[in-house]
Amino acid sequence: MVFDLREILSRGISILILSSALAALHLWLLTFVEPFLGMQGATVITFSIMGVLLFVTPLWSKLSTSVDQLVLKDRSDERLRLTDAAHDLVTIPDYEGLVQYIGDILKSVLGVECAWLILRDRQGAVRVRGAKRRKGIADQVMAQAALIMQHVTRTGRAFAPYTGLRLFAGRDAAAASRTMADAGLRLAIPLLYKDELLGALAVGPRPDGSGFQEGDIEAFEAFAMSIAVAIRNARRYGESMTDGLTRLYHRKYFIMIVRDVIKGAWHHGYQLSLLMVGVDRFREVNEQHGHVVGDMVLKEIAAELHRLCRETDILSRYGGDEFAILLSEAKNTDGRMVAERLRSRIEALRPEGINVAVSIGTASLGPEGDVNAEEEALIQRGWKALAEAKKQGGNRVV
Numbered sequence: 001m002v003f004d005l006r007e008i009l010s011r012g013i014s015i016l017i018l019s020s021a022l023a024a025l026h027l028w029l030l031t032f033v034e035p036f037l038g039m040q041g042a043t044v045i046t047f048s049i050m051g052v053l054l055f056v057t058p059l060w061s062k063l064s065t066s067v068d069q070l071v072l073k074d075r076s077d078e079r080l081r082l083t084d085a086a087h088d089l090v091t092i093p094d095y096e097g098l099v100q101y102i103g104d105i106l107k108s109v110l111g112v113e114c115a116w117l118i119l120r121d122r123q124g125a126v127r128v129r130g131a132k133r134r135k136g137i138a139d140q141v142m143a144q145a146a147l148i149m150q151h152v153t154r155t156g157r158a159f160a161p162y163t164g165l166r167l168f169a170g171r172d173a174a175a176a177s178r179t180m181a182d183a184g185l186r187l188a189i190p191l192l193y194k195d196e197l198l199g200a201l202a203v204g205p206r207p208d209g210s211g212f213q214e215g216d217i218e219a220f221e222a223f224a225m226s227i228a229v230a231i232r233n234a235r236r237y238g239e240s241m242t243d244g245l246t247r248l249y250h251r252k253y254f255i256m257i258v259r260d261v262i263k264g265a266w267h268h269g270y271q272l273s274l275l276m277v278g279v280d281r282f283r284e285v286n287e288q289h290g291h292v293v294g295d296m297v298l299k300e301i302a303a304e305l306h307r308l309c310r311e312t313d314i315l316s317r318y319g320g321d322e323f324a325i326l327l328s329e330a331k332n333t334d335g336r337m338v339a340e341r342l343r344s345r346i347e348a349l350r351p352e353g354i355n356v357a358v359s360i361g362t363a364s365l366g367p368e369g370d371v372n373a374e375e376e377a378l379i380q381r382g383w384k385a386l387a388e389a390k391k392q393g394g395n396r397v398v
Contacts, residue, residue, distance in 0.1 A: 025049075081109045082219050086226035095234040096311070099129045102227060112204050114184065118145045119191075119199035119231070129311075147179045152190040152200045158217050159188045187212050189220050191228040198228050243317040245295055246302035251324075254316030258326055259375050261314065262365065265328075266374075273335025275325040276361040276382035277305070277342065280394035282321040285354060293352050300351035301358070308342055324382070335362045339397040347395065357395035361385025 026046050033042040085105045092098045099117060106115030117129045126145050151159060159180070180188065186205045191198040201224050203212075212220070241253040249257065258274075265272050279285075279301065286294040298321065305315055305323060318324040325342075327335055339360040346358050363381035365374055389398040 082223045085109065086223050089226050089230035090233065092230065093234055093237040095231070095238045098230055098234045103129065106203065112206055114204035116145075116185075116202040117191075117199060117227075118149055118202055120149070120197070145183075148183065148185075148188050148200055148202060151179065152188055152197070156190055156192065156197070158190070158221055187217070187220065189217070189224045191224050191231065193228040193232045196232075198231055201227060245299055246317045246323075248302055248306075248323065249314065249316040251316060251318050254314065254318065254324055254326075255375070255379075257314055258379070261326060261328065262374055262378070265365065270329045271331050272365040272378070273327040273330040273338075274363045274365070274378050274382045275327065275335060275339050275342070276318070276363075276379075276386040277323040277325065278359050278361075278386050278390060279321040280357045280359055280390070285356070289352070289354065293354070297351045297354060297356060300349065301346055301356070304346055304349055305342065308345060309338075322386075324379075331364065335364055336397060343395065343397055359386060359389035359394045360397045361387070361389055362397065 029046040029049065030042050033045050037045065089098065092101055102117060103115060106112065119127050119129065126149055128145050180186070184204055185202045187203040189201045191201060201220065242249055261272065282294065285297055302317065302323065305325065309315060309325060312328045314326040316324045327338060330338070339362050343358055343360055346356065349356065361382050362385055363378050365378050385398045389396050392398070
């Protein structure tokens with residue numbers, strides 16, 4: 001168990017002030033009440049009044065909060081910054097941007113070694129996103145993510161094993177503590193939207209090695225509630241921007257994103273690669289097997305593209321049987337390597353038991369150039385390369 005000496009000092013000062021105030025009140029009340037009720041009656045009356053002041057009114061809460069602000073000023077500032085950040089969450093509609101913002105906030109506000117969002121995707125799979133300072137910790141968290149989700153799902157409560165706060169009962173307490181220790185974490189809080197568990201917020205130790213106290217956890221729980229609402233809203237917004245069959249971005253939204261990404265690439269001086277993917281002879285698939293099977297083929301190909309691409313890559317269903325993939329920070333040679341890997345994997349996929357191949361056209365964008373003109377030019381080069389790949393017989397990268 002980790003003891004925070006400043007937290008103990010703060011509580012000690014609060015108790016000392018309250019005890020002194022109550023003792024003075026007790027003597028003052030005795031002076032007026034004892035002549036009428038005697039010592040015993042006066043004592044009962046004065047202790048009753050003090051009990052009301054202590055347990056019914058917010059006296060203790062306000063006193064301890066005021067002392068905390070003096071003794072634990074940095075902790076109070078952290079909680080205020082978390083509160084301010086929570087207000088900004090609802091203004092970010094983009095899911096990926098939201099997740100990145102949350103990671104940045106946790107790292108900058110708390111300076112913790114790691115902060116993770118453990119989230120369930122639409123298929124129920126556990127995904128881990130986060131900001132880290134120590135190398136290798138991502139693998140530790142990934143290995144324990146499913147177990148951490150099980151713990152917060154079972155209880156629906158925050159868990160801080162190193163402070164002794166809100167421990168689970170019996171075997172769950174020991175198992176949860178081991179899980180958190182293996183992942184290098186000090187705190188896990190469920191992300192609940194109404195009765196739906198979206199995931200968990202998992203946080204590592206502070207730079208000084210200290211854990212989290214009750215006041216910290218209350219602030220985190222409020223922040224987690226805001227995260228859950230923002231994630232749910234961002235997912236709904238994303239669903240309106242994605243194709244219902246493949247769950248990839250619509251063409252119109254993809255073009256809008258490409259425009260913004262190109263501006264960022266130009267500003268930061270890195271390269272981009274675009275892959276235009278077309279399913280070879282897809283009309284024959286529809287004619288021979290029907291449109292229902294054709295839709296399933298597209299769905300499986302889209303899922304495979306999603307598995308093979310990075311989280312920073314942007315995928316779109318660009319046309320009926322065409323897909324577009326924007327690879328961030330990727331040179332032309334990198335783009336061709338990724339394209340060849342995608343082509344070979346889809347060729348071996350055999351969706352719905354059907355032999356399917358794709359042609360892929362590649363185009364790249366350097367760090368210099370006219371930002372406004374490059375968006376259309378990049379897509380046109382990708383289309384031209386895709387047409388050439390199909391012209392050469394398909395199932396190839398150009």
